[in-house]
Amino acid sequence: MYSKEESQRLKREFWIDFADKYPRKWVLYDTKIKDFSFKFYVDNKKAQVLIDIEHRNDDKRIVYFEKLESLKHILEDDFVKDLVFEKNFVLENGKTISRVWVEKTDISVSNKKYWEEIFEFFHEKMHNIEMFYFEYGDYIRDLEINT
Known part of the structure; x- marks a missing residue:
């Protein structure tokens, strides 16, 4: 068991190593939505690799989610398998968001032997x-186009 400081240091080292191995700019928050x-x-x-839709307006949040859901077969067949789609995902703080994610289990950020596997994932x-987003982002962003 690591102390809080050791755990934070290890996580910092993990993210630095990941960035060194894959030195690129990820889209992350720069989705234009x-x-x-x-x-x-x-x-x-x-x-986990996540798509989080946290729009304050529930109607807009749901429209964005349903747009992703309408592309589910394309997303899963051509890009990422085994995705989980949850329209109303409740965060620990009680906030409801929509989330789509894929995960890898039975790994640990605290054990360096798993790092390469996590990095690749x-x-x-x-x-x-x-x-997927570069190809279908215009459709997802445009709320005037119905699902």
Whole structure:
């Protein structure tokens, strides 16, 4: 068991090593849609690549989610398999968002032997989500086009 400081140092080292191995600018928050972002998440049980839709207006949040859902077969067949789609995902703070994600389990950020596996997972899945977004982003961004 690591102290809080050791755990923070290890996570910082993890992200620095990831950035060194894959030195590129990820889309992440630069989607051109307010409160629509791509995220990496890792802890001592799982690694996830996420699409979070956190729009304050629930109607808009749901429209964006349904647009993604309408492209689910394309997204899964051509880009990323085994995605989970959740229209009303409740965060720990009680906020409801929409989330689409893929995860890898049975790994640990605290164990360096898993880092390469996590790095590869992050790179492959996020790259593919970005490629999907580059192709279908105009449709997703345009709220005038119905799902």
